[in-house]
Amino acid sequence: MVFEAFYSQTSVTPTISLQQLITYVWLQQAFLSFIMLWFRDNELFQLITSGNIAYEMCRPTGIYGFWYAKLLAQRISSAVLRCAPILVVAVFLPQPYRLSLPSDLATATLFVIALLLGLLILVSISMLIYISTFVTMSAAGSLLMFGVIGEFLAGMVIPIPLMPDWLQSIVNVLPFRLTADFPFRVYSGHIPAREALELIPIQLVWLFALLLIGKFAMGKALRRVVIQGG
């Protein structure tokens, strides 16, 4: 693995141990659908661009909540299917590639909480992609932008602890890292329990803010929506 070579050559003490890094990468793989921004529902894009959203609007439900639930369900169902085989393989691989278990129960609990909150944040961000489609009428642009930038900032390309300091300070104020990087580092113990407890309220604040922005934008979009044809 590239990271291993990198670690064996380095002379300074790295900010994250190889063991923690391996755990980080495995978890990324297992919960891919929890953390991938480009994981999308084409049906929703079609609803918007083809005007079939007309029917959605005839249903006695708030569209934001309806779609949120739909996206959440999709991610959870695909994560459940994906994580079991990967985790089983990862736990039984020889060292140093084995996935280590969390050090204690408290860490495990914090990980689960952080992961679930991260998932909710991610869905709120992806809702913004769908809402932007009301204006642009094409999913490609916003998906690409959100996808590439969001993934990089969430530490999917390079794990955040390996980024240069100036970049880390930018990444730390944005919500993206709270979706993937944060829960995985809690699991591997790279972020100690006390620090995790401080960051979970920040997750909640971001979640709340993103939900508000999303709801507001959706309300705006629906008021000016024009359903063509028919």
Add this chain to the structure above:
Amino acid sequence: MITVSGISKSFKVAKRSSGVRSAVKSLFRREYTEVAALSDISFSIEPGEIVGYIGPNGAGKSTTIKVISGILVPDSGTCKIMGYTPWLDRVAYVKNIGVVFGQRSQLWWDVPVIDSFDLLRDIYDVPEAEYQSNLKLLTETLDLEDIIRTPVRQLSLGQRMRCEIAASLLHSPSILFLDEPTIGLDAVSKIAVRQFITRINQEKGVTIILTTHDMNDIEALAQRIILIGKGSLLYDGDIHALRDRYVNAFPSESTPSIEEIIVRMYEEYQIT
């Protein structure tokens, strides 16, 4: 029951000529033309009526349906349906209406029809007993028994349309909007749909607004028609009175068909 007064709606339509050059140009500066889809439309409808809503292509029929079903927000005007303003109280209001857009599908494409129905039951929170009795009535009268377990993608247009109509009635709405429900249907399906519409109107007292280009639909179903053209309301009244009014305009001995009368009306109002 339904009161619409002074509804207006205009759309901005982007215009450009063909070719790459004008496509690039339109990135920076776009020319819009305002198209008045509806101007000052008013009418009111009593409970239990069937109203035929007619007009030539592009007259604003579908736009009206979208406004009164709460999908579009009009530029001006007010609308009260069962005490609700559709686009303001959308969630509470749409529980009471059923909508069928003939050109779109509300059924989930890949799953059997009955699964779509079950999902709609949950979305509308229909009590189980009511749902079962509605489902039974709908499968019997629309003859859905054989097709209800088939995935939607494998249904023919006529079969699908019958399912669409059933889907919009599962929650026992008191108003039903049908936007071209008989589009593309063969004679047998058309008659089945018409009989069904008459039946739910008589038995359950459902108020129905129907748009169509098939004048036979109108003649078979509606006692009252509303004619619009170029966004304005032109005629609102009894269909037989209309026939009497125009019958003298035809020199031949035979009684003119409703189709001919409508063509004559379009000519008179210069909306073709």
